[in-house]
Amino acid sequence: xxxxxxxxxxxxxxxxxxxxxxxxxxxxxxxxxxxxxxxxxxxxxxxxxxxxxxxxxxxxxxxxxxxxxxxxxxxxxxxxxxxxxxxxxxxxxxxxxxxxxxxxxxxxxxxxxxxxxxxxxxxxxx
Numbered sequence: 001x002x003x004x005x006x007x008x009x010x011x012x013x014x015x016x017x018x019x020x021x022x023x024x025x026x027x028x029x030x031x032x033x034x035x036x037x038x039x040x041x042x043x044x045x046x047x048x049x050x051x052x053x054x055x056x057x058x059x060x061x062x063x064x065x066x067x068x069x070x071x072x073x074x075x076x077x078x079x080x081x082x083x084x085x086x087x088x089x090x091x092x093x094x095x096x097x098x099x100x101x102x103x104x105x106x107x108x109x110x111x112x113x114x115x116x117x118x119x120x121x122x123x124x125x126x
Contacts, residue, residue: 002027002097002114009093009120012085020080020120022095029071033103034078035112036069038091050104051078058104085124094119
């Protein structure tokens with residue numbers, strides 16, 4: 001089973017930054033895409049960013065230019081650097097793996113094959 005563990009969330013003021021980590025705990029990350037997703041109570045989970053195995057990336061319109069996704073296969077980890085955070089970035093952030101070559105083309109509409117982690121809470125508030 002493909003399992004991941006997220007960390008790095010917290011409480012931050014508007015304009016602040018956080019870096020989330022997604023560690024592949026039961027598999028080798030090299031051949032998998034990783035998507036980051038955000039869920040807010042009462043709303044559906046939405047795709048925020050994604051990185052394919054080849055390093056190509058995608059961002060939702062709401063985070064483009066503020067968030068940066070990257071991967072370090074040697075550490076079996078994908079990072080989500082979040083800058084200039086705003087209150088509407090608040091939510092539970094989860095990551096999940098997918099083995100499809102171009103998963104990031106469809107991650108906002110297609111659930112990943114792998115399981116979501118438990119998530120890490122990000123709260124942006126003054």
